[in-house]
Amino acid sequence: QCPWGAPKPTSISCSLADVMSEQLAKELQLEEENAAFPEVVAVAEGPFITGENIDTSSDLMLAQMLQMEFDREYDAQLRREEKKFNGDSKVSISFENYRKVHPFDSDSSEDEVDWQDTRHDPYRADKPTTTPKRGFIGKGKDITTKHDEVVCGRKNTARMENFAPEFQVGDGIGMDLKLSNQVFNALKQHAYSEERRSARLHEKKEHSTAEKAVDPKTRLLLYKMVNAGMLETITGCISTGKESVVFHAYGGKSTNEDDKVIPPECAIKVFKTTLNEFKNRDKYIKDDYRFKDRFSKLNPRKIIRMWAEKEMHNLTRMQNAGIPCPQVVILKKHVLVMSFIGQDQVPAPKLKDVKLSSEDMKKAYYQILNMMQRLYKECNLVHADLSEYNMLWHDGKVWLIDVSQSVEPTHPHGLEFLFRDCRNVSQFFQKGGVTEALNERELFNAVSNLNIAADNEVDFQAEIEALEKVNEDHVQKHGKKVSAFPSDGDPPIYDE
Numbered sequence: 001q002c003p004w005g006a007p008k009p010t011s012i013s014c015s016l017a018d019v020m021s022e023q024l025a026k027e028l029q030l031e032e033e034n035a036a037f038p039e040v041v042a043v044a045e046g047p048f049i050t051g052e053n054i055d056t057s058s059d060l061m062l063a064q065m066l067q068m069e070f071d072r073e074y075d076a077q078l079r080r081e082e083k084k085f086n087g088d089s090k091v092s093i094s095f096e097n098y099r100k101v102h103p104f105d106s107d108s109s110e111d112e113v114d115w116q117d118t119r120h121d122p123y124r125a126d127k128p129t130t131t132p133k134r135g136f137i138g139k140g141k142d143i144t145t146k147h148d149e150v151v152c153g154r155k156n157t158a159r160m161e162n163f164a165p166e167f168q169v170g171d172g173i174g175m176d177l178k179l180s181n182q183v184f185n186a187l188k189q190h191a192y193s194e195e196r197r198s199a200r201l202h203e204k205k206e207h208s209t210a211e212k213a214v215d216p217k218t219r220l221l222l223y224k225m226v227n228a229g230m231l232e233t234i235t236g237c238i239s240t241g242k243e244s245v246v247f248h249a250y251g252g253k254s255t256n257e258d259d260k261v262i263p264p265e266c267a268i269k270v271f272k273t274t275l276n277e278f279k280n281r282d283k284y285i286k287d288d289y290r291f292k293d294r295f296s297k298l299n300p301r302k303i304i305r306m307w308a309e310k311e312m313h314n315l316t317r318m319q320n321a322g323i324p325c326p327q328v329v330i331l332k333k334h335v336l337v338m339s340f341i342g343q344d345q346v347p348a349p350k351l352k353d354v355k356l357s358s359e360d361m362k363k364a365y366y367q368i369l370n371m372m373q374r375l376y377k378e379c380n381l382v383h384a385d386l387s388e389y390n391m392l393w394h395d396g397k398v399w400l401i402d403v404s405q406s407v408e409p410t411h412p413h414g415l416e417f418l419f420r421d422c423r424n425v426s427q428f429f430q431k432g433g434v435t436e437a438l439n440e441r442e443l444f445n446a447v448s449n450l451n452i453a454a455d456n457e458v459d460f461q462a463e464i465e466a467l468e469k470v471n472e473d474h475v476q477k478h479g480k481k482v483s484a485f486p487s488d489g490d491p492p493i494y495d496e
């Protein structure tokens with residue numbers, strides 16, 4: 001017998017089976033909860049960025065949105081006062097400096113930290129330039145007396161009774177609580193979205209993948225664009241790819257001084273910030289001399305922004321050469337806004353999806369031949385992902401899109417990329433019945449004018465790689481790339 005007496009039997013005895021079933025129950029419960037309350041709570045239907053359907057799961061975002069809303073109202077009031085102040089007077093005084101919401105381009109300090117000035121091409125490793133803060137910072141206008149605050153706060157507390165009965169407000173109503181307008185509004189917002197959410201739970205669940213693809217930070221960026229009036233509304237998602245999500249939006253009013261006209265319909269390409277998708281893209285950008293100094297120093301988030309930046313610069317070059325492509329509206333971090341190819345929210349079909357008459361097919365082919373030549377010669381670019389997936393048929397012609405991966409021909413793999421593009425184009429049009437279509441080797445020569453003589457693919461590719469190697473050796477020896485591959489004069493450009 002134990003000298004300290006018999007141990008008391010533990011009060012809760014529990015069999016292994018019980019533990020297991022308890023755990024199982026917990027797991028099931030969790031699973032159910034997850035299904036019922038997906039992490040990203042957003043409204044799937046309708047325009048997804050309006051004042052009403054704001055995701056309330058992020059406090060920071062909610063606060064920022066409320067602040068923006070407040071600033072906008074403040075500015076509206078300011079404008080009214082300005083108007084009243086000036087009346088019909090010939091000399092008017094501008095209240096501009098007192099405004100809180102500034103044109104979208106002049107950014108808040110939060111953004112200045114990691115926002116690079118990228119208006120110049122080729123890229124420079126410059127430090128981001130911080131624009132001096134302008135305007136008036138104080139808040140002289142919103143002085144309220146203590147009395148106002150107390151009365152108003154009590155009123156707000158009482159108004160909580162108007163919330164839906166399911167919404168738990170605790171025993172706040174009975175207490176002498178003073179809720180500030182901001183807190184009250186946030187609560188109201190939350191109460192409404194809770195109401196909608198519980199209503200939705202009983203409907204058939206239909207969650208758009210687009211919502212999940214955009215993180216709160218991106219949504220805030222988009223919201224800012226709408227709030228600044230640059231975009232009217234964001235109507236919905238056009239495409240969700242591995243690396244990007246594309247939205248349609250109606251353009252708003254120009255917000256910057258240089259008065260660039262915003263197209264009536266815009267496409268917003270959001271480069272995904274989930275990094276693993278981009279790993280296989282390293283080879284495009286790592287060897288691009290334009291990024292040589294920058295690549296090693298950058299964190300992955302910035303690398304993704306560079307894709308957006310690259311797309312912007314490449315589109316600009318194409319635009320300048322008169323190649324049909326989307327026109328850049330604005331670049332903001334990893335979000336690129338451009339003109340929409342299509343009409344009334346319907347994007348132009350990809351070449352792979354459209355059934356063209358043999359006449360149009362032939363026309364499209366010659367247009368692409370011409371575009372590839374000008375892309376190479378005038379823009380000094382190789383598309384590097386050219387295929388029937390990235391060509392749209394709109395307005396009786398072909399438009400090139402998706403050029404974030406495009407490189408200069410002297411990129412260490414530039415000619416290989418060009419050859420691949422040529423193969424895609426040749427095969428597509430040969431299969432499509434265009435008898436005039438050159439084969440991939442002929443097309444390659446017609447675009448680059450390198451006149452590689454090999455009559456079979458293996459030798460042809462070997463020669464391409466040899467050329468690339470010459471270029472690489474030059475870089476090793478002289479520390480800079482050759483300006484262009486030697487060719488026999490200018491290629492005869494196919495002219496429509």
Ligand code: ADP
Nearest residue numbers: 238239241244246267326339340341347401402
């Ligand atoms: P990804 O890298 O995901 O392929 P893309 O730039 O090709 O990105 O865009 C995906 C799809 O979105 C395109 O196939 C096209 O249907 C649509 N899209 C992209 N940009 C535009 C635009 N400016 N106008 C109309 N549709 C567009």
Ligand code: MN
Nearest residue numbers: 389390401402
């Ligand atoms: Mn694409």
